[in-house]
Amino acid sequence: MAAKSPVKEPPGTSAVNPTTPLAPPPVKPELPSSSEPDVVNVPSYSRWFSFDSISECEVKFLPEFFDSRSPSKNPRVYRYYRDSIVKHYRENPSRKITFTDVRRTLVGDVGSIRRVFDFLETWGLINYFASVKTLKWEDKETKSSAASAESSSALKETSKRLCNGCKTLCTIACFACDKYDLTLCARCYVRGNHRVGVSSSDFRRVEISEEARSDWTEKETLQLLEAIMHFGDDWRKVAQHVSGKSEKDCITHFIKLPFGQEFICKESDSEDVDNKFFSINNPSDAVSESENVGATSPSKRMRLTPLADASNPIMAQAAFLSALAGVEIAEVAARAAVTTLSDVDDRASKGSLMRNTRQQEAGVASNGDATQNALARASVDASSLIEKEELDVEKAISGIVEVQMKEIQDKIIRFESLDLQMEEEWKQLEQVKNLLFVDQLSVLFHKSNARKNGDRTEENVKTDVS
Amino acid sequence: MKLPATSSSKAPVKPTADNLVPIRLDIETEGQRYKDAFTWNPSDPDSEVVVFAKRTVRDLKLPPQFITQIAQSIQTQLTEFRSYEGQDMYTAEKIVPIKLDLRVNHTLIKDHFLWDLNNYESDPEEFARTFCNDMGIEDPEVGPAVAFAIREQLYEIAIQSVASAREIKISKKGRRGAEHAISSKGGGNALDLMKLFRYNSSVVRKRKEWYVYEPIVDILSNEEVDALEAREDRNTR
Numbered sequence: 001m002a003a004k005s006p007v008k009e010p011p012g013t014s015a016v017n018p019t020t021p022l023a024p025p026p027v028k029p030e031l032p033s034s035s036e037p038d039v040v041n042v043p044s045y046s047r048w049f050s051f052d053s054i055s056e057c058e059v060k061f062l063p064e065f066f067d068s069r070s071p072s073k074n075p076r077v078y079r080y081y082r083d084s085i086v087k088h089y090r091e092n093p094s095r096k097i098t099f100t101d102v103r104r105t106l107v108g109d110v111g112s113i114r115r116v117f118d119f120l121e122t123w124g125l126i127n128y129f130a131s132v133k134t135l136k137w138e139d140k141e142t143k144s145s146a147a148s149a150e151s152s153s154a155l156k157e158t159s160k161r162l163c164n165g166c167k168t169l170c171t172i173a174c175f176a177c178d179k180y181d182l183t184l185c186a187r188c189y190v191r192g193n194h195r196v197g198v199s200s201s202d203f204r205r206v207e208i209s210e211e212a213r214s215d216w217t218e219k220e221t222l223q224l225l226e227a228i229m230h231f232g233d234d235w236r237k238v239a240q241h242v243s244g245k246s247e248k249d250c251i252t253h254f255i256k257l258p259f260g261q262e263f264i265c266k267e268s269d270s271e272d273v274d275n276k277f278f279s280i281n282n283p284s285d286a287v288s289e290s291e292n293v294g295a296t297s298p299s300k301r302m303r304l305t306p307l308a309d310a311s312n313p314i315m316a317q318a319a320f321l322s323a324l325a326g327v328e329i330a331e332v333a334a335r336a337a338v339t340t341l342s343d344v345d346d347r348a349s350k351g352s353l354m355r356n357t358r359q360q361e362a363g364v365a366s367n368g369d370a371t372q373n374a375l376a377r378a379s380v381d382a383s384s385l386i387e388k389e390e391l392d393v394e395k396a397i398s399g400i401v402e403v404q405m406k407e408i409q410d411k412i413i414r415f416e417s418l419d420l421q422m423e424e425e426w427k428q429l430e431q432v433k434n435l436l437f438v439d440q441l442s443v444l445f446h447k448s449n450a451r452k453n454g455d456r457t458e459e460n461v462k463t464d465v466s
Numbered sequence: 467m468k469l470p471a472t473s474s475s476k477a478p479v480k481p482t483a484d485n486l487v488p489i490r491l492d493i494e495t496e497g498q499r500y501k502d503a504f505t506w507n508p509s510d511p512d513s514e515v516v517v518f519a520k521r522t523v524r525d526l527k528l529p530p531q532f533i534t535q536i537a538q539s540i541q542t543q544l545t546e547f548r549s550y551e552g553q554d555m556y557t558a559e560k561i562v563p564i565k566l567d568l569r570v571n572h573t574l575i576k577d578h579f580l581w582d583l584n585n586y587e588s589d590p591e592e593f594a595r596t597f598c599n600d601m602g603i604e605d606p607e608v609g610p611a612v613a614f615a616i617r618e619q620l621y622e623i624a625i626q627s628v629a630s631a632r633e634i635k636i637s638k639k640g641r642r643g644a645e646h647a648i649s650s651k652g653g654g655n656a657l658d659l660m661k662l663f664r665y666n667s668s669v670v671r672k673r674k675e676w677y678v679y680e681p682i683v684d685i686l687s688n689e690e691v692d693a694l695e696a697r698e699d700r701n702t703r
Contacts, residue, residue, distance in 0.1 A: 080595075084606075098525035105606030107591045107613045109486045109507035111514050114521065 040093055043124035051083055058082075061119050064112065081106055081116045089126040096127045216245075216253050224250055337375070344376040486591075487547045488617040493535045500528060503614050505591075506540065508547060515540045550628060564619050566681075570611045572691055573603060577681040581616070583623065590616040601683045 048055040054075055059066050065078035084106055089097050103113045120126045216224075220242055227241035227250075239247040322330035486505040493500045502522075519536040522528075566577040577597075582588060594613035597603075671679065686694070 099521050100525035103504065104610060107594045107609040109505045109510075110518060111507045111510040114514075114518065 040090055041128060043128060046123045046125055049086075049123075049125055051086075054079065057123075058119070062115060064115070077108065078116065081108065081113055082120065085117060085120055086125055094129075096129075220245065221253070221257070224254060228254065340372050340375050341379060343372075344379045347376070485547075486617060487544060488614045488621065489540055489543050490618075491536060491539050493532060493539065495531050495535065496529065498528065498532075500526070500532060500536075504610060505614060505617060506544065508544060512541070512544075515544070550625065562620075562623055564616055566612060566615055568611055568615050569686070569691075569694060570608045571605055572686050572688075573605050573608050574684040574686055575608065575612065575682070576684075578679050581620070583620070590620070597681070601681065603683060 042049065048057055058078070062078065065075060085097075085102050088102060088105070099114055099117045102117055103110050106113050117126075223242045224238065224245075227238040231237040231241070235247040235251055239245060239250050242250055245253075322334075325333070485508060487508050489504055489506045491500065491502045516533070516537050519533045519540070522536060523530060523532050561580050561582050564579055564581045566575055568575050590613045593616065594609045597612055598606075598609045603609075
């Protein structure tokens with residue numbers, strides 16, 4: 001929970017007085033700390049801090065104090081911890097204070113004190129030395145790149161810029177606003193993660209060229225090639241082998257070598273594609289390919305997972321990448337993509353079988369154009385998938401319809417048999433009725449006969465008698 | 467930070483709304499002794515224990531064997547606390563006296579006051595903060611020590627009342643009515659409210675008793691500190 005490395009940017013600073021009583025106008029993190037004793041440096045992304053209030057940032061990262069779940073943790077207690085820790089640090093800003101120092105002086109449970117301490121430290125409000133070390137997770141760099149970072153940051157501080165929005169390192173291009181002294185990485189720029197008063201037009205694009213850091217001598221190039229032959233794809237080891245170059249530098253230089261193509265074997269086709277993609281920037285295949293790019297490019301700090309707009313992630317991704325690459329390149333790439341796609345569409349509609357298109361793709365591939373190949377393949381795959389889906393859906397629907405028809409038929413049969421039964425019973429009933437009628441008739445008949453007989457016998461008796 | 471050596475090293479139960487566990491550590495390895503006392507929030511996950519141990523060892527530059535020992539010690543105390551946690555306490559109307567008698571670096575504190583066990587709003591931390599503010603104590607380490615001492619004593623009392631609650635259950639089974647009267651005094655610690663707040667006695671404390679309840683804060687000089695430390699060490703050994 002405690003803020004280790006806030007990937008999300010802090011929400012707007014609308015509610016908070018942005019300047020602290022002690023700090024001068026916010027200082028960019030790469031400038032060396034001033035030597036005046038009563039000036040305290042605060043990183044520009046922590047501008048929201050103020051002794052008088054609690055900002056949304058703090059509420060977000062330390063919710064335990066603000067959700068009234070625990071009776072001893074409330075905003076007042078939080079401010080007490082925070083203010084005492086910060087004051088303690090500022091008594092002697094050049095000395096790094098440890099958590100144990102602080103917790104011995106604060107009344108409260110050590111768990112929450114530790115979380116507040118970590119939070120303040122991560123946001124550079126305490127133990128902030130504005131020289132080389134910027135954020136904690138940069139400790140994971142390899143030694144060579146750390147060494148080169150230190151040397152390069154000493155020489156060219158402007159090459160390491162931290163985005164104000166998301167606190168990530170800006171590598172390829174970033175957007176600087178001189179009016180308000182902000183720096184945003186391309187992602188934050190696209191997403192509009194800057195302060196409320198600033199508009200997008202105030203930003204200008206700043207390229208960060210990597211070659212400017214150092215030129216490659218013959219010796220280094222030779223080392224690079226050796227290393228690649230030995231270690232293949234393991235860029236970390238390659239970087240270590242080549243003295244003084246980071247992984248990224250190695251890779252970039254390598255691709256730029258004139259005979260780079262021959263070294264790339266068929267399996268790393270997609271990697272090659274991705275590297276070219278980096279420079280060509282095809283917006284239509286944004287999602288899958290950009291993740292590959294994220295994997296191959298060693299600057300993993302630029303995580304290209306789609307964090308963008310939920311509404312249209314692909315477009316946001318496209319915007320991000322085009323912002324990164326620059327206007328003209330994006331234009332050219334877009335045009336190329338559109339023409340390729342229309343070609344692929346034509347071919348896909350002509351050849352109804354997927355195999356045909358695949359073969360044609362193979363034909364295209366044999367022409368040697370790797371980019372279009374992958375592109376066309378991808379779109380053909382997509383369309384074939386769509387067709388398959390449609391077929392499946394149709395089958396499913398027909399299945400359902402069949403089942404329902406069967407149901408109805410069964411019902412009809414049952415009703416018919418019921419009907420038959422009813423008829424039979426009715427007939428039986430009729431028969432029984434008839435029998436009954438016959439019986440009644442015969443009874444009556446016998447009765448009348450009997451009476452007649454009785455009369456006749458009486459008559460006979462009378463005649464006999466008379 | 468040193469506190470007068472007491473025999474207890476346990477955790478309080480329910481006397482306060484927020485049960486913080488006072489943890490006392492006294493670990494000796496390879497000739498290095500680490501003594502500490504602080505309060506821990508038992509609702510923190512157990513993974514925090516190891517994190518805390520590592521952090522402390524790193525900050526104090528102790529040898530790494532301390533990590534496991536610290537973590538174990540904290541865990542044992544936490545488990546002990548949890549075993550008492552759900553138990554019933556025999557809480558009659560109980561106002562208990564709490565005595566503070568501790569020395570933190572150069573500051574000596576003696577105090578004596580009453581604490582209401584049934585009022586869960588009472589907060590040792592708040593008390594400690596106010597105490598330090600009011601008495602103008604400059605040493606920031608005093609606050610936590612005071613809070614810790616209060617919690618420890620509350621815990622002792624809580625344990626006793628849990629134990630006495632158990633006894634009452636047993637005694638009810640044995641039907642010994644006399645036990646009731648004794649246990650209602652809570653071991654003689656609690657004050658008899660009836661006697662204290664009777665209609666013909668006032669709530670205001672008698673003047674001659676004032677000195678008993680007055681807080682005393684003394685700043686010691688270095689020699690006195692050394693002398694006291696030596697005496698304490700002798701007592702513990």
